[in-house]
Amino acid sequence: MDARTNSLPRYVLTLTELAQITGEPAARLRKRISDDGLIDMGGRGFGVRPEAVRAELSRRGVSYDFGILAHINLKGGVGKTTSTITIATRAAQYGFRTCVLDLDSQASASMAFDSLPEEDEPIFYDIWAKPADMLPGSLKKIDDHLWLLPSSLENGLLDASLTNPKHQKRAVRGVCEQLKHEGFDLVLIDCPPSLGTAVISSICAANVIVIPVAGDPFSFKGLDLTLGEIEAICETYSLPHPIVKVLFSRYDRREKLAAQTIEKLAGPYANYAVPVHIRVTTEFSKSLARGETVFAHARKSSAREDYDALVRHLLGIDR
Structure with a gap:
């Protein structure tokens, strides 16, 4: 997987954190999230861009109402x-x-x-x-x-x-x-x-x-x-x-x-x-x-x- 490394945000949720929150294995999440939604953090694993986190949490019923x-x-x-x-x-x-x-x-x-x-x-x-x-x-x-x-x-x-x-x-x-x-x-x-x-x-x-x-x-x-x-x-x-x-x-x-x-x-x-x-x-x-x-x-x-x-x-x- 060739996840994007440019324009790295300072505040990023890790793939491990998202897995813990959703109760879904990190490997399965990584497979489902597109390359554009992931950030290669080197030896620290992968980060998940806010848009991809939003998509995953929305699937689980989290509301983004104003x-x-x-x-x-x-x-x-x-x-x-x-x-x-x-x-x-x-x-x-x-x-x-x-x-x-x-x-x-x-x-x-x-x-x-x-x-x-x-x-x-x-x-x-x-x-x-x-x-x-x-x-x-x-x-x-x-x-x-x-x-x-x-x-x-x-x-x-x-x-x-x-x-x-x-x-x-x-x-x-x-x-x-x-x-x-x-x-x-x-x-x-x-x-x-x-x-x-x-x-x-x-x-x-x-x-x-x-x-x-x-x-x-x-x-x-x-x-x-x-x-x-x-x-x-x-x-x-x-x-x-x-x-x-x-x-x-x-x-x-x-x-x-x-x-x-x-x-x-x-x-x-x-x-x-x-x-x-x-x-x-x-x-x-x-x-x-x-x-x-x-x-x-x-x-x-x-x-x-x-x-x-x-x-x-x-x-x-x-x-």
Whole structure:
């Protein structure tokens, strides 16, 4: 077999991983997938291009219907950006045409992908009013099936430009509808840690909201405030309630606080709790230092294992 080796993407699912997910022998998958769908990775075996992964998972009932997932917590430092970019890269590997919408004026997601906008390049602040005209040329390609609308400090001015409630309701939704028109399946929104218009508009647009918590009291205060705001905003704008997921994003079983957090999540937040905890590891910081996520390599780690389980839970990818 002479599988293509050119234009190697950074984020690629291995044939072995696809076999484990589907429960089908790797040799049978390799025989069925065309040469164009495989990447010869040398001594590391074969990778499977996102289009070929998508075809295999679609055959098994995985839905690629359009979705908007926002990471929100009114407290900072709980892992919103890490979750956004890590989920995005794994979703792209699973064949979802994915766009990260960076709305945080600190632009952490944009910096993580080494894709800060140039001074004259448009961001959300510039395009929300005319997404059909400005969005296509504003996106930055990160990898196969993965794009980014970057952010900068100017997004902090959204509170001044989105004073009209009608605009708050439509701004993010309008951009996401244009992304759907452009052929994307999944939009992941990285929100700032405050109740500004960017967060309000994201709540109006999202069909799934993930609220990461780190286990400390301030995280849960942020959780309660976020849940209350979701309820109030949906009522104010007469919108259907999004699916809300609470993610324990800083799990360290050595800490007493971790057990207390799990107990809390199993109690009053049981209806929201994700059945996956993200374990604390240095893999995240090491990957970010390289300008990538933990899914840039196939090396086994708790970070890859936890986020893969989370992505499969959120996107319905199960055997």
